[in-house]
Amino acid sequence: MAEEQREVMDTPERSNNNHIATSISKFEDSPVFNFLNSLSPIKPVKSMPISQTINPLSFSSFPSVFTSPNINSLRESRFLRRHQLSDPSKPEFSSDNGSMADKGKVNVEATKKLDDPRTSDEEMASEPSYECSKIVTEFAENFNFDYNSPNSNIRPKDCLEGKHMTDYESSSLALVPFVEDASRRSLYMNPHGVSQIDRSKEGSSCDWESLISDAPDMLNYESPNVSESYKKLVDYGTSFNTCMKNDMQNTQPREGSGMMENAVTDDIIDDPSLYNPKGWCLVFDIAGARRKHLDGNTSSDVNTSSNDQNLVPSRTGNDSSRCVLPSIGLHLNAIAATPKDFKIVNNEALAFGRLLIGPSSSVNSHPPTQEMLNNTLAVASSERDIDSIENGVLPVEDALPISGFMANEETNQISPKKKRRRFDQAMEGESCKRCNCKKSKCLKLYCECFAAGVYCVDSCSCIECFNKPAHEDTVLATRRQIESRNPLAFAPKVIRGSDSISETWVESSKTPASARHKRGCNCKKSGCLKKYCECYQGGVGCSINCRCEGCKNAFGRKDGIEVELEEDETNTTEKSILDNSLQSDLEQNMDSVPPATPSRTIREFSSMKKPPRSSYPSIGSSSGFNTSNQVYGKPSFFQPPPKFDNHFENFREDEIPEFLQESSSPGINSSSPNRKRVSPPGGLKSSRKLILQSIPSFPSLASNQ
DNA sequence: GAGTTTGAAACT
DNA sequence: CAGTTTCAAACTC
Numbered sequence A: 001m002a003e004e005q006r007e008v009m010d011t012p013e014r015s016n017n018n019h020i021a022t023s024i025s026k027f028e029d030s031p032v033f034n035f036l037n038s039l040s041p042i043k044p045v046k047s048m049p050i051s052q053t054i055n056p057l058s059f060s061s062f063p064s065v066f067t068s069p070n071i072n073s074l075r076e077s078r079f080l081r082r083h084q085l086s087d088p089s090k091p092e093f094s095s096d097n098g099s100m101a102d103k104g105k106v107n108v109e110a111t112k113k114l115d116d117p118r119t120s121d122e123e124m125a126s127e128p129s130y131e132c133s134k135i136v137t138e139f140a141e142n143f144n145f146d147y148n149s150p151n152s153n154i155r156p157k158d159c160l161e162g163k164h165m166t167d168y169e170s171s172s173l174a175l176v177p178f179v180e181d182a183s184r185r186s187l188y189m190n191p192h193g194v195s196q197i198d199r200s201k202e203g204s205s206c207d208w209e210s211l212i213s214d215a216p217d218m219l220n221y222e223s224p225n226v227s228e229s230y231k232k233l234v235d236y237g238t239s240f241n242t243c244m245k246n247d248m249q250n251t252q253p254r255e256g257s258g259m260m261e262n263a264v265t266d267d268i269i270d271d272p273s274l275y276n277p278k279g280w281c282l283v284f285d286i287a288g289a290r291r292k293h294l295d296g297n298t299s300s301d302v303n304t305s306s307n308d309q310n311l312v313p314s315r316t317g318n319d320s321s322r323c324v325l326p327s328i329g330l331h332l333n334a335i336a337a338t339p340k341d342f343k344i345v346n347n348e349a350l351a352f353g354r355l356l357i358g359p360s361s362s363v364n365s366h367p368p369t370q371e372m373l374n375n376t377l378a379v380a381s382s383e384r385d386i387d388s389i390e391n392g393v394l395p396v397e398d399a400l401p402i403s404g405f406m407a408n409e410e411t412n413q414i415s416p417k418k419k420r421r422r423f424d425q426a427m428e429g430e431s432c433k434r435c436n437c438k439k440s441k442c443l444k445l446y447c448e449c450f451a452a453g454v455y456c457v458d459s460c461s462c463i464e465c466f467n468k469p470a471h472e473d474t475v476l477a478t479r480r481q482i483e484s485r486n487p488l489a490f491a492p493k494v495i496r497g498s499d500s501i502s503e504t505w506v507e508s509s510k511t512p513a514s515a516r517h518k519r520g521c522n523c524k525k526s527g528c529l530k531k532y533c534e535c536y537q538g539g540v541g542c543s544i545n546c547r548c549e550g551c552k553n554a555f556g557r558k559d560g561i562e563v564e565l566e567e568d569e570t571n572t573t574e575k576s577i578l579d580n581s582l583q584s585d586l587e588q589n590m591d592s593v594p595p596a597t598p599s600r601t602i603r604e605f606s607s608m609k610k611p612p613r614s615s616y617p618s619i620g621s622s623s624g625f626n627t628s629n630q631v632y633g634k635p636s637f638f639q640p641p642p643k644f645d646n647h648f649e650n651f652r653e654d655e656i657p658e659f660l661q662e663s664s665s666p667g668i669n670s671s672s673p674n675r676k677r678v679s680p681p682g683g684l685k686s687s688r689k690l691i692l693q694s695i696p697s698f699p700s701l702a703s704n705q
Numbered sequence B: 001g002a003g004t005t006t007g008a009a010a011c012t
Numbered sequence C: 001c002a003g004t005t006t007c008a009a010a011c012t013c
Helices: A002-009 A012-016 A018-023 A025-029 A031-038 A042-053 A056-061 A069-089 A091-096 A103-115 A117-126 A132-147 A162-170 A172-188 A196-201 A208-213 A215-219 A224-249 A253-270 A279-296 A306-315 A332-337 A342-354 A367-391 A395-412 A417-427 A448-452 A469-485 A500-509 A561-592 A597-606 A616-620 A628-632 A642-663 A681-694
Strands: A494-496 A515-517
Touching: A448 A469
Parallel strands: none
Antiparallel strands: A494 A515
8 A cells, every 4th residue: 555655645845855765765665754745736736627518517525524724725725626527528508509598498409419429429429538547446435535445555534533433434334325425426427538448348238136245247338328327426525525535633634635535546446346336326326336345354443333233234135124214215305315324324314326317316217227227226235235124124114204215216127026025015006106297207206217317217107207317417407407406306305314412302201303304395285194195195294394284293293383383493403503612513523523415415406596496494403303214214313423413513513504605695595484494695604504404415406427 | 896086396 | 577378296096
């Protein structure tokens, strides 16, 4: 490792100064020196080329979580560069077709492209070639960093200060957010460039199942697009991780990043299982890899989270037991729905990997990948199951909020009957859903699959479905169009805040008040007691954001006076707490704090000019009772360790301001007339937490490219 | 499985 | 921004 780093770091300048170096050879030999060397100033630049594909929007989406000056500076520089470069990568959206903002044309043109295969190919070909190796490396780095692959000799820990890494390693949960974030963003980035690897594999059909099982075989690509996604994912993830790392370390951001890339990357690369090139499934694969690592070498990583160690092994090899996780679908929304469960987050992250749908969201569950999905699901589910088991709850029940997503995933299972059966069992029918679109072509939010950011699968009953990998361009274009209209269109509808604080305050009721429907429902006749109600469907209580009439939501009525009061108090308390202590936590404990998905979201939204009608502020609020856990029999399933919760909250808060500022729309705070808790622009602080929670994890809007 | 109900999404 | 239409899921039978 040290040698490799040296080589990498061995810049011309360094070579010229060899004679000088000799005098300090002893220093070089020291780990510290190696570390310093690894902090190559060049590294930061390196990411730039890769970022070409990154959408300008991605900038905004960059996690605002990291508020440290260093990070910010780094972020800015990098993003700016990326931004500039991003255009070339997206000819069809920007140059060729004009701005995506051009709503009317988007679909049409995309459709045209689809019609003409050559068009897409050409575009693909025109795509700037990327340095796959770098990407892979960086990507690997990300994963390695996140998962601490046992196989890797070089680990972030090696480079980073022991303390920081230790903190991360102490809990895989903490790491998850990074992965998720990275993967998600990258995925969202539209991928039009085809990686070399992808091309080589392009058109090849894969036995996903086998691929998954055999990490080395993962290099097969199902589609060219995948590679792009992968690249972006890598790129974005890399930058993101880098920033995070830097931030965490609070040291020379750029340099640190470079170091990390080199160090971690190599190791990961060595482990094929860690970097499955298959774009969307990459995440899953990674997860699988991770699981494998855990399984195979659980003990190797002392720092591995207890959960992983305990749970993973238990689940390994037990496919039948790996039921489906509702969130496995990995829908973006799902993520938001279950922010508390870090494990779930992992799964979600995995999902992102799959999500191809767009740059923004992405779950890519296109037909060919069904096998993969099954496998991936199994992987993801394993973790999730673990969690569930851990909590003594059956995984199946979690599905509700994300049932829609799961439906897709599960749907994908068709090919492998066995697995499907397994999933069905796990799902218990609740989360098994497929779209049945007749007129929307699955390109509107009417389509659950599309809305979830996943491709339709064969099991869907849709007609004239365009929500398939083959129509990626169309899907992406449509997505962008929709997002341009409503940046939060693909955001998770139900946001489950993982605020330990809230829980604490509401602990008596056992109802984490953090879960809320993003926009609130508008039910008139269902009394919010049927799945027509999105709040109810999401397993969350109605809140002040809801315009429902005669609300009887079992999870919490919006008009519940008690609830409201509780919420207010909780919010206030939380606010004060956060304000007082969280800030410090962020700064001081960044190392142990995983990047929260929310940050991602926030950044993504940052690009938004027009806030959706939904009001973020209230979302996070504790107003609604999230009895979903109770209902589903998972009391604490969604609730992450308090420590992490706090951290997340912190991030969110930090992010919120940025997000709000950028969005600069008071409307974001609350669109509904009833909003008691409207947080005015100035009131960001108070609403921060809420916003963050609401923002949690949804497909990157901006990242859509 | 067909038909109805419902409310979100989309449209005007 | 409000009202209307469209749409597909949820629901009922």
